[in-house]
Amino acid sequence: MKKVICKNYEEMSREAAKLVAEQIKAKPESILGFATGSSPVGMYKELVRLNKEGEIDFSKITTFNLDEYYPILRSNDQSYYYFMFDNLFSHVNIKKENVNVPNGEVSDPDAECKAYDEKIEAMGGIDLQVLGIGHNGHIGFNEPDEKLIGATHRTGLTESTFHANSGYFEKPEDMPREALTMGLTPIMQAKKIVMVISGKSKAPIVKRMFDGLIGTDCPASVLHMHRDVTVFLDEDAASML
Ligand code: GLP
Numbered sequence: 001m002k003k004v005i006c007k008n009y010e011e012m013s014r015e016a017a018k019l020v021a022e023q024i025k026a027k028p029e030s031i032l033g034f035a036t037g038s039s040p041v042g043m044y045k046e047l048v049r050l051n052k053e054g055e056i057d058f059s060k061i062t063t064f065n066l067d068e069y070y071p072i073l074r075s076n077d078q079s080y081y082y083f084m085f086d087n088l089f090s091h092v093n094i095k096k097e098n099v100n101v102p103n104g105e106v107s108d109p110d111a112e113c114k115a116y117d118e119k120i121e122a123m124g125g126i127d128l129q130v131l132g133i134g135h136n137g138h139i140g141f142n143e144p145d146e147k148l149i150g151a152t153h154r155t156g157l158t159e160s161t162f163h164a165n166s167g168y169f170e171k172p173e174d175m176p177r178e179a180l181t182m183g184l185t186p187i188m189q190a191k192k193i194v195m196v197i198s199g200k201s202k203a204p205i206v207k208r209m210f211d212g213l214i215g216t217d218c219p220a221s222v223l224h225m226h227r228d229v230t231v232f233l234d235e236d237a238a239s240m241l
Contacts, residue, residue, distance in 0.1 A: 001229040003210070005238045009198045013042030016196045016232040020047060021056050023128045023192065029060040033129030033187070035140070036065070036080045039196045040130055044088040051092040058094040064120055065101040066140035067181040070154060072104035078169050079104060102152070102180035109180055113152040120186050129190035133197055136160040137205050137218030141181035144217050150185035154178060184222055193229040200236040207240040
């Protein structure tokens, strides 16, 4: 895994956006995998700027987001669907029909997950996947567990994730206790992976991820088995390395 240590959040966001922009320029019809959370927000801002300045064009881009709470309405401002339009899609020239986010409104989540994987597969897989990391080492909502799941699936959320995310909801109890998440197979099959990690609170899990041991206690550690991962960290996140 390649590490790029940046001075601060802004530099990390700019550097990560450069790689995404290069991908879009090299292949205008790229299939991009996107992530939510506070980590990639600055990178999305930079991509919006590059799009507005005519540097990059989203008109032929297709996207697949990593995850979504379950159940949740897309109109809920805490849904990842809402987040992606708010932070990126509403501000660039992407076609709405080319945007894919697991649908937290469906009554048959298993069918939704199966169809999601089939669609990714039919499109030839993801060219570049953006990832953040949870404090517990999760990627998407692939939470630490005895066994990890390859396919896109419905999952329960750990206490640690509830603790990290419930503050964003009006009342903590409004946060769904489950999610739909891309599994590790489509993530690991992405041709390129770009990870963004910022802040002191992520330093311990960053240390764990880079210790070279692959274990289900830290789902992000499976990335050691991928050939093309670039991790952009700010100095705080890298402070225990
Ligand atoms: C969220 C998302 C992940 C994200 C992670 C970190 O809950 N499911 O895809 O990478 O947790 O979020 P943040 O960047 O806000 O720390």
